[in-house]
Amino acid sequence: MRITKFKGIFVSLVAVLILPAALPAQQSDQAPAAKPNPHIEAHVGDVTGHPDAGSDLYYRYCWGCHGARGNGDGENAPYLNPTPRNFVAGIFKCRSTPTGTLPTDDDLYHSIERGFYTTTMPSWITLTAQNRADLVAFIKTFSARWATDKAGEPIQIPPEPKLTVESIKHGKEVFQKMECWKCHGQEGRGDGPSAATLTDSFDQPIRPYDFAQGTRFKCGTTNQDLYKIFMTGLDGTPMPSFASVIKPEEAWDLVHYLRTLQVSHASPELALWKTTPEGAAFLAAEKVRNTPTGSGLAP
């Protein structure tokens, strides 16, 4: 009888110990997506990402915003602006590939690594390269596009020409000619006449990039990244691709000019522009000072 009693307690204790471990993760009201397709991989350099491993990471770090099914409706999505990416739609802003195409694994990898400026998507640089590659592989399992389409070919970026005042001035002309000011404003503050009416492809209001406040871009920090942004467009947003209407050399001029609009970010372009009467007058009109957020312009 004594043995039976202890056996009962032992079995019960084991049950209490095992039961929770055997339960599926109850991480949200939504059921997780079906088991990921193991044939979808991600290749970043010499690292191969696997969706199974990425799944564990996704349901640790990402589901709260991007949702258990990857459609961007995580429990915090209603409180976030901009809303989290909907991976099921298979539309991505930051690509090295032409508009309308899928991004490369590298593009997704660097997006995870970099995070997105002025959003709640942080940099996941603390994750290992393998972790990030695994996440890329898993993210690709959400959209059927990855099963039918291939990633686009990255656009060719010619070497950056020498920075000159003429280049900046020509870039300003391109800025006017392409009517970038309609959304971004003449001073690049994101306050153009169309700014208030813009929505993304999910009908969510969206604001144009404010060059004056910004020190980084959503899709990177370098001149090459800026070049890519307007030559590939930010799919899913009103920012189109200008690849068919701007020649590469004009594109570099535009890059140089756009840099001068970043008045709160020290750059060679801004330094050069300051030496011209036109640039000096523009900067004198801008009242650069520290705001409570630490940088930016007075309104």
Place this chain on the structure above:
Amino acid sequence: MDWSKLINFRDRRSRAGSILFSALLLLFIALIDSSPARAIPAFARKYGMPCSSCHEAWPKLSPFGQQFKDNGFQMGNDRDAPIFQSPAYWPIAMRITPNWHLEHQDNVIVDQGSGLANVTTHGFDFGGLDILTEGTLAKNISFQLVPSSDETGAFHLEAVNVRFDNLLNSSWLNIKAGKFELDNLLSEKRILTLSANGSFYQNYHFQPWVAPGVASSSYAFGIGDNQVGLEWMGHSKNDRTRISASLLSATDGNPDFQSGTGLAASSAYEGFITASRAFQVGNLGLQRVGGFAYFGQATTFPKYTSGSVPINGTGAGNEPYYRAGFIGMWYLKKLDVTTMYFYGHDSVYLGTNTPSNAGSAGLPAGSHAPSWNGALFETHYTFNPQMIFVNRYELIRMSQQALDTNPGDLGNIDALTFGFRYYPFVSSRAGLAFHNEYSIVWQRKIVVSPTTGLPVDLTSSSLMFGLDFAF
């Protein structure tokens, strides 16, 4: 004897036990199946991220959580300043742990019988309350204010500090001032064990015994205690390399220059340095190795008294003590092992509770500066973000006793703790853990038997089942 009554009693007791156990099991299952709560710890609410982002299993930080902390509680996307938050947002979270626990001690000195007894107590209880307010005052200026109470509701300020982050736009230049936790890689504030015997690291708080039955009372210090001072901390962008140095008041975190239980209040300063480096090994995870050293000093007599009461901050006769160690955090996918080597040394005056104003002539015969070695092995198996198993073994071995007359193993410690925490939901709003733990500590020869006068061991153990929650 009426055996039928006894059998009936046993049957009834057995049946009652089964019913009670079944009821608890059902309650457990019911709680597991409950819907996720919608309240929130401060940072998860601010950033809308699940607690599993920053914690492998809260409160244990993940590498991402460590970087977030090192970056001044900032994600770094220019949305960290309070101006970007809803005005209704308040950076506050609370944590407390109602529980049932059993405490047992062998060789407790009592007035009855032989003077030594084994004492067992148990019952329902609750822990102290932590009110965690942390966040940013502006971009790259963060703060921490943690009023904390013991279980009676008596409050003290556990942490009060402001940190200037990323000065000169460099992650290597962060300055913090106030009361804060030392930059311990193995954080005692994030310990995964909560029982009376397991809620702290023995190595972090050990002070050698002067003699059997005579504890050191010359100063109070724990490397796991929050301290008051100034800290410089730097880290690489991806947090693989971390380094910090602190200048601290020698008060063990107490206000008004009060050194707690010391012989004299102190106005002395102390220092702490630590550095670590993480590296990737295959797909096992991030491995981290580091070292730390604490250089302390404590006064041994009051320079001034008023009505025989020492005037705070005027202690004299500073004597040194130090602690140093190496730590390794090894990840084997879901299993991680923390190993730590610890070395401690106290001045002979501190080790013998002797004021130093009389010089060496005032020391007891056969006295030495005590020193000791310690080690810690802590393993975690993170089954998933909802379940973590914890096991820890610590040992401390005296290498030099304070007095020649002491037994060689006086004060040696072995401590074993194991348990698991189950989180029935993972949300960005609140956290709940079913906390289950057993801890036992053996301390050698620290009790003197009232009858024989001989030193005997003290064994303490804790069994705890708790509901650890934060919102």
